[in-house]
Amino acid sequence: MSDTVVPHKASSSAPRAGMTSAPWLARLGASDVFYSFRRSRLTMAAAAVTLLFFLIAIFAPLLAVQNPFDPAQLQLMNSRIAPLWTADGQSPFLLGTDEQGRDVFSAILYGLRISLTVGLLGVLFSGTLGIVLGLIAGYFGGAVDSLIMRIADVQLTFPAILIALLINGVVKSVFGNRLDAMSMLAVLVVAIGLSFWVQYARTVRGSVMVEKNKDYVAAAQLIGLPAPVIMLRHVLPNTMGPVLVIATINLALAVITEATLSFLGSGMPDTMPSLGTLIRIGNNYLFAGEWWIVAFPGIALAALILSINLLGDWLRDALNPKLR
Amino acid sequence: MTEPVLSVCDLQIEFALRRGTLRAIDGVSFDIAKGEVLGVVGESGAGKSVTGLAVIGLIDPPGRIAGGEIYLSGLRIDHLPPEDLRRIRGKRIGMIFQDPLTSLNPLYRIGDQIVETIRTHTSLSEQAARKRAIDLLAEVGIPAPDKRIDGYPHEFSGGMRQRVVIALAICVEPELIIADEPTTALDVSVQAQIISLIKRLGRDHGTAVMLVTHDMGVIAETSDRVAVMYSGRIVEIGPVQDVIQNPLHPYAKGLMGAIPTLAGEDKRLVQIPGSMPRLSAIPQGCSFNPRCAFAFDRCRIERPEPIRHGTQAVACHLYDAGVEDSAA
């Protein structure tokens, strides 16, 4: 098995990292983590698949035979063609077409783009929100802390999908049912962001509570560094390990949530379908025997989530030896 | 002399880790006679607890017994099938762990835990076992045992819980008790009571006791003989008074010097420089040589084997007949 390049880079940088650098980085660099990475072929496969999905999403226009978002490129005479290898297959439609003559393969490539964009932006949004709220709650404590954590407690009892659906419904009722596809994407990002911030906030708050009583924070306060600087430069790096794990697992959750919302008809519209939308459309043709319209987006979605989850699992175990 | 209750011969214990195999115990031998208390003393990591666990057959993977023999009253037990070993555990060998707070299952009444143990190893009825449990609790000094028997562990103080743990260890009258740091987690005032309890029980029932501790004071108080361990080996073993008053091995000398006495206030406590090597970096020759004030060339090359010296046995080249004159 060939050595991965990343571990050596990380491990060589670890010793040089100073007092303020994150201990998780050093731990990440420690051979344990990458030992487990190299040992687990499953994790390596998952990493490869995840990378592949990202590349596919980025280079979708180069790989697709048509732009499925452009109605001008769709022809109804090409509708409901079976995959290429079946008797009724037609070139260039590798995975067949749907009822609008949309090439399923191209639709998956573009749908993957939408799903990953929403997922990543959602994670970014929820992560930022959660980290900021967690820092504030942990650093200042008192009434601010109790208020934020109370909200977190209450929200945590409700499944994210319910919250996302509610936010979705409220936005729709405020703006009416006439949102275009791009605004819908933004709504999804906000809905997902607001549904997943709690875990970050709790984790960061916990670490801050521990870190802020340490001597180096006192020292930083003594030399008169302002609170935001102390938090961002000194306290935050110490919380990044767990945050990274949450972010990875939440990326899978965000993709699932987006897909679910789209499947339920409250997400991406048919004109700009994500994987979830494609599955909803395809589901209508299941009984007609046109299985490929739902099957391939479904497989793509499942493979994407599974590989991200595997990576997240590995990352969690690797950064938290206690759980092993 | 009759057969010893416990006889350990050349015990080797290895831990197969990812980065290689570590030898935690390397050639440990000792006997414990009926009614005798053997103290096993040493720093943490010297291999005391592992030795105790090996005797009772509770070394968990990746650890394993790599060599040597263990006999219980003449029966070899280190190679027994798990089910046979289980029948011996609790019945013929009782064990007391360090932390009484975590040794008892918090969700079970203490009486149920005792009755369960008794009924596992004997054919007593539920009522008879319960009666025996109450007697046991009385014997280990729990007041109002007929009421306390239905209490949950968290309702007992640390010292009382350790008494319960001791009751559990002796409930089927074992030949041997292994007490692994039985007093470390307790208040000083309670320690003495527990020590005298173990001593009394050993005497009353003729039980052999292997008392593992890092506290020389406890050993001096309870033991008949003492084994001093260092880096997975016994460096000195002998009657407790002899070893305390006339320690032979340089490490034992340092250890005895580190006991504060009430009489000699103006004597400075001796400290051994350095610390015990990690198992992965045990030096060649005598593992104590880097810290030893008397080390000479041979100590850095050849590992000393135990040598009989009066009532004691010591693993040190200083006492090898050829060298003794020049070194002492």
Added chain:
Amino acid sequence: MLAFTLHRAIQAIGVMIAVGIIAFSMFRFAGDPVNQIVSLDTPPAERAAVRQSLGLDDPVIVQFARYVGNAAQFKFGVSYQFRQPVTALLMERMPATLELATCATMLAMVFGILMGVYSALRRDTLLAKAFQAISLIGISLPTFLIGILLIYLFAVVLGWLPSFGRGEVVRIGWWTTGLLTVSGLKALIMPSVTLGLFQMTLIMRLVRAEMLEVLRTDYIRFARARGLTTRAIHFGHALKNTLVPVITVAGLQFGSVIAFAIITETVFQWPGMGLLFVQAVQNVDIPIMAAYLLFVSLIFVTINFVVDILYTVVDPRLRSTISGAA
């Protein structure tokens, strides 16, 4: 104990008030309720009259009080799309959801615990690894995909089970049940499996992790040192200690199951509250959304409360610390 119960009850009421404020805000501010009642060409005077009759001119605090008062009597207004009282709509669909959620939870508990215990005790066997793989897939496959897969397999290809609806139901008072007819039971199978799979995965993982943790504890080591049989250690000591947190989580999850039923009910067109809610979101039927939120919250809060109390009954340590603190 009483003080603890009281404390928790106050907390629960606090949560309900918070959710009430959200539900009320949705109802009041997300879109103008008047627009939903009148048509586009209604003259302004008439609009004002409707506004007046709905009490929308009163101070917000008065409106909130009225909303809470109505909610306490289970009056949630009239659905925009169905023109029927929301309460009646919810009540009509509640039995379907509760039957589905209960079945799913039971499935999840039974199989989750069995699989979890097995994979903790026989960690290196092939079957345990298979369980682990299943659990990863159970977490990774979105619920609706599992539903679609099952439908394709058992309804489209094999034709064994119905793909949608509850089958024949029997009416007992206001409750309708599908448990008494063959078609009702058949219809229940796929939705329950779909809904329960995620929970089963969760319970299995939790049981496994918890059991491994317990097996490492000192009291298990001491139990082994006492020579107890493996069976007694595993299924007496370890399992009992494992199940305390597991039961808590499984209980708390019941609320989530009801909420997750939204997805399952949509896939299988199961006539429950979740389907009603999804349709309400699509059609911006705020009264139903608000009522559903309140209803689900009530279930959550009640379950949390009951589990908290139950937990202290199961774990003697908590019992005494609580009575000690009280």
